[in-house]
Amino acid sequence: MGTAVPEELDLNLLRVFDALLDTGSVKEAAVRLHLSAPATSRALSRLRRVMNDPILVRAGRGLVPTPFALRSAGTVKTLLDTADRLRTEPAGSDPRSWRRTFSIRLNDGLVPVLAPRLTRRIADEAPGVRLLFVRQDSKEPDPLRDGSIDLDVTVAGPPPPDVHTSTLFTDHFVAAVAADSPLGRIPQLTLDDLCHTPHVSASRRGLTRGPLDDALERTGRSRHVVAVVPTYAVGALMALEHNVICLVPRITATHLIERGVPLRQHDVPVDLPTSDVELRWHRRLHNDPPARWLRDCVHDAIRPLTTALDLESTWCEK
Template identity: 40%
Template sequence: MNEPDLNLLVALDVLLAEKSVAAAARRLRLSASAMSRTLSRLRETTGDPLLVRAGRNMVLTPYAEALRERAQDAVLEARAVLRPASPALDIASHRQVFTLRANDGFVEAFGPTLIAEAAKIAPGVVLRFAPKPEKTDKPLREGRVCLEIGVPGEMGPEIRMQMLFRDRFVGAVRRAHPLARQETVSIEQYTLWGHVIASRRGHAAGPVDESLAEAGLSRNIAAIVPGFPAALAVARKTDYIALVPASFLLNPAVDDTLHVFALPVKTAPITISQMWHPRMEADPAHRWLRQFVRESCRQLMMGETRQAYPDE
């Protein structure tokens, strides 16, 4: 009986994920010609072309599409089986790089505290914050990310999820803004000024506009920027009002330059969660990471805002 070469399984997983011989070669640190030869062997082994050219790009065959998740699961399971058995976790001497995928606002507000506390508890642990250009569970499924942090998007049904805290939107203006002299901002004052909106997809309307519409009012959207840091930068230099999550203002540098006020309209709370793939559920180091992130975030939110968030 001819046993298949199981080394091909790793190459198959990467090829199906990247849909490109060149990209797969870079990820596996192989030459393009070596990767092409591996693809030829995979085609011979499976009896299917797997990747075929469509214009300038390569696309998966129907058989390859059906194999993609199975190949990924098989590789992850094989790695778990071959991982050395570890004794009880001693986090103080543990060495590992954990990758957390989060937006800029979370990294600026919570990153310094998480990094500082991790250095005290586990000096061998490195927290690597990766950018989050879109909401997707692909990095979790492919094992490239340990935790996804933010508002849950279109995650697969298998993805585990735990609430970190509840956030809320607030208004922010520069210190010299006329609204900074008001104890409270009325809905009429709020709609009198121009607004800068943070939207990765360029959308202008949001929950605030829905609440204003119920009162028969609207606001003047003067600018749209891709993220909250940019919105606050605009607010510092203009008389525009920025709308940001309260947690983003935990950054002292932000708080010193801006006046923050409660919105004159109600908006639904924002649930910030951490998400992970179920294969990491029982991993001792990953369990520690989840508990560490959860407790650190909640303590920071309660300590800085003096507002307790319900435990779920």
């Protein structure tokens, strides 16, 4: 009676592992991998045998990863990234020949601005490249390190030594109001308008206080926040209701107005700090030709709008 040959752990299984850990769902992993749900379920069974671990276990109505799976997730992403680089075409090759998926974490104010422009460019020039836009739950650099994301477009503090940066542009906040409202028809917003009109606060952390409140406090004034929403895009849409103000980045308001959203933007009648919007990536991708090409695409996609707005813009990789 012969000895059973143990199953091997191949790259396809590792891709299934990676998709399962990212989504926490057999069904969603199947969609990402372009497989059927039964095929993905069979692959999970193989993974459990090969890795000698359940990988995902039932918790209520969902699935959660085991401690072993969590410890292994970064290693698997690194292996997959290394394998992808082995297949990468040399610099100067045709992007149409590339087969890559890039994960991009976007500052929420730029999701409606950059995502469609960049997607259109990628679809035209590199149909084999897929973009996976990731919600900005935090600004921590660890996802860049472990390969969970490839690019981070963010407003954040100084980066760690292993993360490269480039400033895309410098922006400031404007007050978004409904174009057909009384505030939308006045020539400019006054301090009284700002303080007497209800505000919608856009904050992924649910904050009701920000730099505007500090600036108003210095003048002995305050505002009234009536609602908090998780993103600037949602806040701008909330401002379509009459008699509501939401502060959003100027680039976001301008993009929405250009696309026909009936908003009006006003300068804020107090001094507020500006924000440097940066593109960040880990050093493991610094010299990768497709990743470098993608960074150039990000810059090219956003440049026409920043130029039209006369936003201070630089492009120097560090």
